[in-house]
Amino acid sequence: MTKKLQGNGLFESSRMMLPEHREAYLQHQQRIERRIRPELDSQVIEHIERILSQSLDGGARITLTLWNESEDKKLSGKVIQFDSIRGRIRFESVISRTWIPFNQIIGASAEDES
Numbered sequence: 001m002t003k004k005l006q007g008n009g010l011f012e013s014s015r016m017m018l019p020e021h022r023e024a025y026l027q028h029q030q031r032i033e034r035r036i037r038p039e040l041d042s043q044v045i046e047h048i049e050r051i052l053s054q055s056l057d058g059g060a061r062i063t064l065t066l067w068n069e070s071e072d073k074k075l076s077g078k079v080i081q082f083d084s085i086r087g088r089i090r091f092e093s094v095i096s097r098t099w100i101p102f103n104q105i106i107g108a109s110a111e112d113e114s
Helices: 019-032 042-058
Strands: 062-066 073-083 088-092 097-101 105-110
Touching (some): 042 062, 042 073, 042 105
Antiparallel strands (some): 062 073, 062 105, 073 088
């Protein structure tokens, strides 16, 4: 019994974990894991720019894939304004209008392509 109370023996002897604690631990690990932003090559950037300009000029609905540290998000809507000085676009979806920085966009496709 005295061996369990020395050093880290108390915690080493109790390895049981409740399912709720395990789930909370796994969710915590997922939150702290940081994803690395993908490097886009010139062809992908050119494709994204073409889709964005088609949406701005013609009012076509598009789907954007946005990079996030936890998981990628997809938004559907249309581009209504470019702000090249600040490096962002004004995007209108069914729910709201929002500014999206260029560096968050990792993919774009026309609605009829998806």
